[in-house]
Amino acid sequence: MTIPYTILTTVGSVIAVFNMLIFSAAFELKQNTFSVEKDKRIISNNNSSTSKIFYNYSALECAVECVNEEKCHAASYDKSVLTCQLCLNTSEFFSYALETTSGWNVLRKVGKNNIKELKTPIEADCYLDESWNYNGHVNYTHSGRTCQMWNLQSPHSHSFTSEQMSDFHSNYCRDPSHTLTPWCYTIDEHYSWEFCSITKCDTCQQVENIPVGLTVKYNMSYGLLGALYSCKSFTANESTDHCPSSICQSDGTWSDFSISCGVDDCYNNSSTYRGKVSCSALGTTCRRWDSVSTHDLPSDPADHPTNYCRDPKGEGRPYCYKGANDWEWEYCHVTKC
Missing domain, CATH: 3.50.4.10 (Hepatocyte Growth Factor)
Incomplete structure (x- = not known):
């Protein structure tokens, strides 16, 4: 017919x-x-x-x-x-x-007239269904880097085309690869791409009661929203085992976190960091270094039976291994001094 x-x-x-x-x-x-x-x-x-x-x-x-x-x-x-x-x-x-x-x-x-009744969303931009259907106008990453235009191949080349993206001539955060969080290539030649701080509309609200002496920032990665806590100042106390990352849970509440504000809990040079953060930025518990088949072990043998974040590869930020595979690693949330 x-x-x-x-x-x-x-x-x-x-x-x-x-x-x-x-x-x-x-x-x-x-x-x-x-x-x-x-x-x-x-x-x-x-x-x-x-x-x-x-x-x-x-x-x-x-x-x-x-x-x-x-x-x-x-x-x-x-x-x-x-x-x-x-x-x-x-x-x-x-x-x-x-x-x-x-x-x-x-x-x-x-x-x-009723805006004062509402809790403040973590971002003014959000998506209601899936991250790849996000059509907002945020054009910078969670670290503040400006997004590269999608129709450009510099400073970072890619394979996305106008047939795959309706707004190919923009630099808005998008998720054409279905990674569960909008992202973009950056104009910083040292950082190929990063996620953008864009959340699902029915996700957790901002932390209302931040403990005295702490600050919090938010990070979105692979569909997980994290609240990352940092110390405003540091004392002469020794570092204690802690995980300063709180994750937005499926029921709309934040997971527990712990923090230490000792003299070793920040770094100027990530290779010499001696603090005791033991989870990744997404709150995943780190693996012990001696349980991973890698040549990149910390230089101090005392670190091998621990799961504290270190930077033996010179990545510029402390990291740790996670999960069952020896190639799975992730940066940790550690404050620069």
Whole structure:
């Protein structure tokens, strides 16, 4: 059967409009206009006049509907049965009651009058579904390096093409390789590529109560979000075994961490670091050096039966081996003095 060209054109236009709405929602998210509250559902709203329900919707499509509905201040989304319920309000002020319901999320639209109620997201940019569908405008890595344009082959060459990427003529963080975190090549010739600090929208919130004397920064890598703690100052005390990395867990809470602020807990030269960090930056417990088949053992034999981060290869940062394979290693979070 031959489908008339006019129908094909109409279908194509609908798809194009839908894609524009998706991009619009991504832009709205970039502007920090949504907050996601996990395992919550709206059960009442004293300003609500009506509601709309949509079935077989993704979370992103639900957000799109709310973006394009002027009176929508929030939506309840059931990810188990793909149901979206918009909460429409006649007042600019948004008040409602929530109940704890597993599987539901509240997508809350931030207005100028209720923005103070919200916890601060870790980044203004986020993605609702998969990292490779991220369409925001962040163009720098987690370390602050500017991204290289995707259509350039310098300073770093690559094999990605315009057929694979719709915004090939930009330097926005993307995930064309499906590594679970948006990333980019950098304009720094010494750093080929790095991940960008872009999280999933329903991930952990910023740490609210940072212990006195500590600072925290966030790192996104291979789909894992870490809160990395550092000491503001160091004492004359000896270093103690610690792991200063806290990881965002599936329930939206942060894992435990430990920290030491002794004289050896920072470094000027990574090859001479003598502190006792014993986990990678992603919180993975390091392997003992004498359990790894490698020629790059620490120069001090006393380190061989330990799992403390060291830099025997001269990488410029302390690292350690992890996992079952002898080739698996990762940098550790250790502060420079």
